[in-house]
Amino acid sequence: MSKKHHENAPITARQLTDEFMRLKKGSVSRRHFLGVTGLGLAAAVMSRFPGAGAFNSAAYAAEDLGTQLSIATWPNYHDPATFENFKAATGVAVEVNVFGSNEEMLAKIQAGASGWSLFVPTNYTISTYQKLGLIEELDLSKIPNFSQESQNARFTDQGKIDGKTYALPKNWGTTGFAVNTSKVKSPIKTWKDFFDLAQTEADGRAMVHDYQLTTIGSALVALGYDFNSIKADELAKAEELLIKVKPHLFAINSDYQPSMRSTDAWMTMCWTNDGAQLNRDMPEIAYILGTDGGEIWTDYYAIPKDAPNKAAGYALLNYLMDPANAVKEHIANGAPTTDSRVIALLPAEITGNKIVYPDEAALTPLEFGAAVTLTDPGRAELMARFKSA
Amino acid sequence: MRALVTFVYLFLYTPIVLIVLFSFNAGRNASEFVGFSTEWYGKALSNAFLMEALQNSLIVGFTSAGLATLFGTMAALGLERVSAKTRAVFDALFAAAIVVPGVVIGIATLVALVEVFGLANSLIASVWPGEAPPRMQLGFGSIIAAHGLFTMALVTMIVKARIASLGRDIVEASSDLYATPMTTFWQIVFPQILPSVLAGFLLAFTFSFDDFIIAFFVAGSKTTLPIYVFASIRRGVTPEINAIAAMVLVASLILILSARFLMRDRTANS
Amino acid sequence: MVITQEFRKKLVTLALIGPAGLWLFVFLVLPFIAILVFAFGKRAPEGGYQAAFTIEQFANLGSRAAAFVNTLMLAPAGAIACLLIAYPVAYYLAVKAHPRHRLLLVSLVVVPFWTSLLVRTYAWMYLLGARGIPHLLELIGIENVRLINTPGAVLLGIVYGYLPLMIMPIYVSLEKLDRRLLEASADLGARPVSTFFGITVPLSLPGVMTGMALVTILLLGEYLIPQLLGGGKVFFIGNALVDLFLQSRNWPFGSAIAVTLVAVVVVVLMVAMRIAWRFAGTRQVDLV
Numbered sequence: 001m002s003k004k005h006h007e008n009a010p011i012t013a014r015q016l017t018d019e020f021m022r023l024k025k026g027s028v029s030r031r032h033f034l035g036v037t038g039l040g041l042a043a044a045v046m047s048r049f050p051g052a053g054a055f056n057s058a059a060y061a062a063e064d065l066g067t068q069l070s071i072a073t074w075p076n077y078h079d080p081a082t083f084e085n086f087k088a089a090t091g092v093a094v095e096v097n098v099f100g101s102n103e104e105m106l107a108k109i110q111a112g113a114s115g116w117s118l119f120v121p122t123n124y125t126i127s128t129y130q131k132l133g134l135i136e137e138l139d140l141s142k143i144p145n146f147s148q149e150s151q152n153a154r155f156t157d158q159g160k161i162d163g164k165t166y167a168l169p170k171n172w173g174t175t176g177f178a179v180n181t182s183k184v185k186s187p188i189k190t191w192k193d194f195f196d197l198a199q200t201e202a203d204g205r206a207m208v209h210d211y212q213l214t215t216i217g218s219a220l221v222a223l224g225y226d227f228n229s230i231k232a233d234e235l236a237k238a239e240e241l242l243i244k245v246k247p248h249l250f251a252i253n254s255d256y257q258p259s260m261r262s263t264d265a266w267m268t269m270c271w272t273n274d275g276a277q278l279n280r281d282m283p284e285i286a287y288i289l290g291t292d293g294g295e296i297w298t299d300y301y302a303i304p305k306d307a308p309n310k311a312a313g314y315a316l317l318n319y320l321m322d323p324a325n326a327v328k329e330h331i332a333n334g335a336p337t338t339d340s341r342v343i344a345l346l347p348a349e350i351t352g353n354k355i356v357y358p359d360e361a362a363l364t365p366l367e368f369g370a371a372v373t374l375t376d377p378g379r380a381e382l383m384a385r386f387k388s389a
Numbered sequence: 390m391r392a393l394v395t396f397v398y399l400f401l402y403t404p405i406v407l408i409v410l411f412s413f414n415a416g417r418n419a420s421e422f423v424g425f426s427t428e429w430y431g432k433a434l435s436n437a438f439l440m441e442a443l444q445n446s447l448i449v450g451f452t453s454a455g456l457a458t459l460f461g462t463m464a465a466l467g468l469e470r471v472s473a474k475t476r477a478v479f480d481a482l483f484a485a486a487i488v489v490p491g492v493v494i495g496i497a498t499l500v501a502l503v504e505v506f507g508l509a510n511s512l513i514a515s516v517w518p519g520e521a522p523p524r525m526q527l528g529f530g531s532i533i534a535a536h537g538l539f540t541m542a543l544v545t546m547i548v549k550a551r552i553a554s555l556g557r558d559i560v561e562a563s564s565d566l567y568a569t570p571m572t573t574f575w576q577i578v579f580p581q582i583l584p585s586v587l588a589g590f591l592l593a594f595t596f597s598f599d600d601f602i603i604a605f606f607v608a609g610s611k612t613t614l615p616i617y618v619f620a621s622i623r624r625g626v627t628p629e630i631n632a633i634a635a636m637v638l639v640a641s642l643i644l645i646l647s648a649r650f651l652m653r654d655r656t657a658n659s
Numbered sequence: 660m661v662i663t664q665e666f667r668k669k670l671v672t673l674a675l676i677g678p679a680g681l682w683l684f685v686f687l688v689l690p691f692i693a694i695l696v697f698a699f700g701k702r703a704p705e706g707g708y709q710a711a712f713t714i715e716q717f718a719n720l721g722s723r724a725a726a727f728v729n730t731l732m733l734a735p736a737g738a739i740a741c742l743l744i745a746y747p748v749a750y751y752l753a754v755k756a757h758p759r760h761r762l763l764l765v766s767l768v769v770v771p772f773w774t775s776l777l778v779r780t781y782a783w784m785y786l787l788g789a790r791g792i793p794h795l796l797e798l799i800g801i802e803n804v805r806l807i808n809t810p811g812a813v814l815l816g817i818v819y820g821y822l823p824l825m826i827m828p829i830y831v832s833l834e835k836l837d838r839r840l841l842e843a844s845a846d847l848g849a850r851p852v853s854t855f856f857g858i859t860v861p862l863s864l865p866g867v868m869t870g871m872a873l874v875t876i877l878l879l880g881e882y883l884i885p886q887l888l889g890g891g892k893v894f895f896i897g898n899a900l901v902d903l904f905l906q907s908r909n910w911p912f913g914s915a916i917a918v919t920l921v922a923v924v925v926v927v928l929m930v931a932m933r934i935a936w937r938f939a940g941t942r943q944v945d946l947v
Binding site: 390391393394397398400401402404405407408411459460461463464466467468470471475479482483485486488489490491492493494496497498499500501502504534535537538541545592595599601602605606615618619622630634637638641642644645646648649 | 668671672673674675676678679680682683685686687688689690691692693694697708744747748750751752755766767768769770771773774775776777778779781782783784785786819822823876877879880882883887897900901904910913914917920921924928
């Protein structure tokens with residue numbers, strides 16, 4: 001861990017100035033700064049004054065947080081220790097509900113009374129939640145650990161609508177494909193290759209996601225159309241391709257990790273974090289971004305309007321925005337962070353991992369999912385027809 | 390024929406035995422048996438989310454089975470005393486509760502409750518004096534209600550069959566000896582139907598404890614054990630899931646064997 | 660005096676059946692009315708339900724024809740496959756098995772049915788997956804066999820899941836069979852085969868019908884087995900329903916399909932009861 005390394009090394013005047021400037025810019029937490037510069041004693045003194053500690057349980061005593069809250073999120077997405085530590089600090093137990101797609105999450109929240117006090121929607125869904133009145137503007141004064149300055153605007157602007165902040169970024173990522181190179185020998189670079197191989201060399205061994213955005217989007221990209229298209233004629237072509245490929249698929253399922261690990265499936269549509277986890281454990285599984293297009297995304301934290309325990313939702317959000325906590329989350333789930341304060345804390349083997357932090361050139365063809373795809377009845381019906389065909 | 394029967398028993402039990410066997414696998418990789426270990430049981434038992442799901446399932450199971458047994462038994466007794474027409478209506482509704490697929494029960498309950506709660510919540514909010522009006526939402530109540538629907542019908546059928554086999558003479562004999570109806574019930578009828586009532590309770594509990602599809606729709610923010618297991622199967626990469634599965638199997642096994650033991654006197658006709 | 664006693668009796672009856680009646684009304688009748696109303700509505704622009712009166716949802720049923728056809732083919736196919744295996748087992752248990760072992764053997768058939776279907780299906784996911792049977796085949800030189808996520812895997816899961824439910828009613832009807840009939844038949848010089856088809860089979864038909872009806876009806880609403888062993892490719896009506904409520908958020912269409920499914924179940928049940936009555940007049944539906 002880089003932090004530990006810093007703590008043990010004597011610090012030069014130059015480094016001190018650099019660290020101090022980063023603190024002023026807000027890119028490191030005060031505690032990190034104090035740790036790095038060896039001013040631990042000062043920190044101990046300061047923490048006795050209100051507001052001095054970046055995070056301590058005394059700060060939460062002012063408001064009644066209750067005893068529990070539910071969070072809706074994605075599988076393999078958090079460090080379980082995060083919630084244990086949060087409980088130790090605040091007394092609030094966290095119940096984790098995991099989902100397979102944003103469509104599923106929206107369906108649950110639309111069915112009323114989700115019971116969540118915090119959830120993790122993806123960029124393209126935020127405006128719909130806002131429009132339907134399902135989320136509320138965040139009170140940033142309750143999230144002092146969030147720092148706008150250290151965020152990469154490319155990944156945070158979709159959390160804002162009309163200048164109001166409705167959601168804060170958790171991490172960004174990409175949707176490419178994971179290929180078991182010991183089984184599939186042909187070179188594979190594009191989504192067109194993906195769908196071709198799914199019918200030939202990887203016949204019966206390829207998986208596509210179980211929701212509209214990436215499955216339809218990738219088929220559109222393979223045909224040379226826009227990832228987010230809702231044009232009827234283009235969607236009809238995509239449906240034709242998908243239905244032609246369907247008999248050759250191994251499965252339509254967004255939970256591809258078990259099948260890839262058991263080698264039942266040889267290639268799959270895949271998100272950054274799963275790609276990183278698969279590649280870490282099985283180096284023969286490569287994670288590839290389509291050179292003809294694909295998705296780039298950001299997952300956000302938002303608070304439902306009818307959250308049963310808003311105070312605790314804010315407290316957890318603030319806790320997760322603390323770089324010291326966020327860094328553990330990123331090491332656990334393997335998705336790239338949007339926060340430069342967190343990057344500074346990440347070990348080099350993660351920041352140097354091309355699956356997690358690809359070169360800019362690889363990202364150029366990728367597009368963010370468009371809000372319209374979420375609610376477009378044409379795409380929803382196409383997906384449902386494809387699955388029931 | 391013997392060979393075929395042996396094969397069928399092997400077919401029924403091999404998968405179950407394998408799951409239990411692999412739950413003791415020391416290796417992380419489920420593909421080969423490395424050595425004996427109870428590590429995954431330790432992992433499973435110290436998993437707070439799993440334990441919460443288990444606790445939720447126990448709460449739902451006991452409550453729904455308790456209510457279903459109470460109301461189902463009462464209905465079975467009461468239906469002896471009503472007109473043929475009323476009985477036909479109840480029989481039809483009970484039959485419907487049993488044959489309507491679980492997925493439809495789940496959806497219909499969800500749709501109806503979302504509407505009712507929407508109305509009720511805006512009504513409460515409009516008359517509530519304070520800041521945060523209480524809100525009705527999906528959770529334990531809705532799972533208990535939806536599970537209880539099926540299991541109450543089940544209990545009623547089991548107890549009714551038992552009452553029918555009792556015959557009226559035993560009750561009439563008791564009345565002839567000048568017992569009051571209450572005394573007759575507690576001293577004569579109740580001990581006779583008690584085994585089937587208990588069996589009904591255990592079956593109701595087992596159903597509720599195992600049900601996935603109904604809870605999937607109406608659980609709201611609650612996670613029951615089958616919902617947790619389903620989620621783990623979907624993403625499952627550790628043998629922890631085998632340990633959970635083995636424990637679920639053993640628990641159901643104990644329950645069903647108790648139920649069969651209680652009903653052993655009528656095994657011949659079931 | 661007579662009146663108050665009569666009144667009291669009525670009151671007790673009401674107290675006995677009241678809670679069950681209320682439960683049935685609130686959680687069976689009302690929800691069914693709700694989906695009936697929803698089935699005539701429209702999908703709201705962002706998903707969910709919008710009040711309307713239209714039959715467009717029912718008119719659109721054709722777009723799920725594949726799921727209906729799949730279900731209406733695989734459910735009876737699964738039931739017949741169960742029957743073919745179940746009948747000899749039930750016959751053995753009722754006629755051939757030693758009476759001392761009978762209770763144990765019968766219990767061993769029933770027990771799996773009441774243990775978690777989810778867990779039992781998961782066991783097959785494991786066995787049919789690359790680390791299970793295909794791995795064993797690899798050891799003897801047969802490579803890259805794929806078993807999971809095929810219609811065959813779903814059919815296997817169905818037989819595994821519902822076999823006990825088929826064995827039990829057949830066993831019950833065979834067990835009631837008066838053995839003196841078989842002896843009489845033999846005494847009168849009938850060959851065993853003609854005794855079997857002339858006496859045993861007709862007398863066991865009510866059990867066969869009960870089993871077929873139970874298994875078929877449960878399969879019509881099946882979700883888990885195709886989901887876990889079919890990889891989202893083998894779609895039953897149950898899967899289409901889950902998809903419509905939990906992915907495409909088309910509540911009215913989902914409601915229309917749910918109503919149609921119930922109608923199919925009722926038709927199947929009525930046909931089965933008709934046949935069962937014709938043969939033996941029994942209506943026994945014993946799950947235990």
